């Protein structure tokens with residue numbers, strides 16, 4: 444008798460059946476959770492695995508030792524066709540300029556006679572540093588992020604958020620890497 448009474452006291456109360464409205468609410472919450480999980484999982488995947496391979500435009504371009512890879516202060520800028528950038532040494536500071544004209548996307552060229560970049564399409568001109576001189580371009584040339592790494596691949600210097608020219612490290616063995624996926628817009632002259 445006592446055992447029966449105890450069992451009935453501890454048994455769970457019977458749940459009333461779900462109404463249609465409650466069922467729809469639960470289904471809606473479950474679908475929201477599913478959408479969140481898919482979105483979160485997708486974002487995690489996207490950030491965990493780089494989209495571009497090393498040496499592919501959009502990814503990293505390791506150029507080797509600074510002492511070998513960089514042009515000197517009196518050298519013309521060096522073009523990297525695969526990476527779509529020009530490496531320019533301006534008074535011992537280095538820049539990686541995105542090789543697409545900021546007017547309508549033509550490929551500009553270095554002109555040794557005038558000592559500046561000139562676009563063949565509509566005549567925009569830029570200094571060796573990528574600064575706007577004249578023409579229909581709305582701003583100076585865009586820049587990519589450069590990183591110098593020392594021993595153990597530790598970054599020792601990197602382009603700042605404004606894309607200012609980066610001082611070249613004294614160590615000629617410092618490794619230089621261009622991140623072609625990080626493009627900093629040139630300054631508007633308007």
Ligand code: FES
Nearest residue numbers: 544546547562565
């Ligand atoms: S695309 Fe270069 S000036 Fe127009």
